[in-house]
Amino acid sequence: MFSPASARAASSYRKASVDGASPYQLINILFERTLQSVRSARLSIQQGDVDGKCQHIGMAVRYIEEGLKLGLNPDRNDDLANRLSSLYDYCVRQLTLGNLRSDETPVAEVQQLVEQIAEGWRGIANEAQQVRAMPSLSVGA
Template structure:
């Protein structure tokens, strides 16, 4: 479902200063870190919006969109991941659209919506036992 240690996702991760290191991370760990960075960016963007820091909110929402598109979505492999990967791709597109809307309209509710949509997916990734995932169609650990 995800490409092996996607160079593009790793690059997005490094570029956007997500917490922790990416060196030596497995593809599964990288996805978990991308989710963590995405959720942290949304929380920080909501805080910036509440403080009236519109420039800061814009930077943080921009980071969140890049994590979704360049990290999570670009890491999908629809050939191996099938319907699940396609559904995740649609979710990521929707989240990117809502983040962009939130940025343009200073809409805290849209930011909260994206966090609520991503949180269960992020939690599922954290709980996933990579060793039990089959090779073809699963993660390439």
């Protein structure tokens, strides 16, 4: 599929994009990669590619468990963190079910859920950037 040189170049590019990313961008990258894995898993199920299905679902589960879920900060908003943690657990269960049954339906549900969460996250990130870009007002100047 890829030559060793092009695979190394792609890996270096991905590493550079992650190394220079803000916390908001890192979470966005995790959402993008999760969704990419879920879409690839759905395609593998449609094509009857068992190895591809297992690989892509495994990657999606890792992005959720080791990235999105571990990135939650209950100190900032305990209720939101708990709700998202429960939703991520549900997504992992649905991905596992889709993998066991080679059923696209639960995998499609996860795609829809993650897309909605990612959309909300992008809104939060955009608002945070706007706040940071606002000039500070000095009192008494």
